[in-house]
Each structure stands twice: as structure tokens, then as C-alpha cells.
Amino acid sequence: MSQNLKDKVSAYLRALENVDWAVARALCAETATVWHNDGKGDETLEEYFDGLKRQIGSYASIRYDIIRQLSQPGGVLQQHVVRVTAKNGERGGVHAAVYFGFNDAQLITRIEAYANYIPDQQSD
Numbered sequence: 001m002s003q004n005l006k007d008k009v010s011a012y013l014r015a016l017e018n019v020d021w022a023v024a025r026a027l028c029a030e031t032a033t034v035w036h037n038d039g040k041g042d043e044t045l046e047e048y049f050d051g052l053k054r055q056i057g058s059y060a061s062i063r064y065d066i067i068r069q070l071s072q073p074g075g076v077l078q079q080h081v082v083r084v085t086a087k088n089g090e091r092g093g094v095h096a097a098v099y100f101g102f103n104d105a106q107l108i109t110r111i112e113a114y115a116n117y118i119p120d121q122q123s124d
Helices: 002-017 021-026 045-057
Strands: 028-036 059-072 075-086 091-102 108-119
Touching (some): 002 021, 002 075, 002 091, 002 108, 021 028, 021 045, 028 045, 045 059
Antiparallel strands (some): 091 108
16 A cells, blocks of 8 residues: 555645646545645645646746655655756755545545755756
């Protein structure tokens, strides 16, 4: 079951990369909530997606590079780097640790993201 939850997280991130909001939403429970370390508190999934749509729409590309995933029943803790390329070609990245909580139906019920932006020195 833990590998299945890891696969669900990966599928969710791939949907975000592909700007496939329907697939991303289908992987989440109706009442899912999202929290960031920005001090603003919880937001609904719809509020989160509205912000993501604006943010991702400003990039030429986005890619989630998963560094590690740890799972236990009902959750996945993951470290990843969000690599972005702006429409002007500038690159950057956000290092993040994210917890994904799941219900018994294996739908995402909670996302807690701890992130820190860094300029990207890579030339890949």
C-alpha cells in the first residue's frame, strides 16, 4: 500500500507539470486542505489550485524532481525540488518538504508544504 501512495503522489505532481487540473483534482478528496509555511494558514484545494494556475501559467515549464519519499499508512513525506523555467528563459528552483495525507479511499486529504526558493545555477 505504501508504494501505491507514493505512486499517487507522483501522479499528482505529473498532473501539475502537465497542467492537467482535472487529473490533479481527481486524486484529491472533496474536502482536501493545503497549508504552506507562509503564515497564511489553511486553504481549500480550490484556493490552492487558483494560486497554482496563476503561478504555473507564468512559467514556460515546471518539473518536480523527487529526491526522496517516505511513506507510512495514510501518508507520504517527500522532499523534492520544483524546477521552473520562466518565459524569458530564467531558471529557478524551490526546495520543498511536503506531507501528503490520504484517506481510506487513497485520495489526498491534506498537503503541508515547507518550501524555500533558491536561484538555480543549473544549466540542464
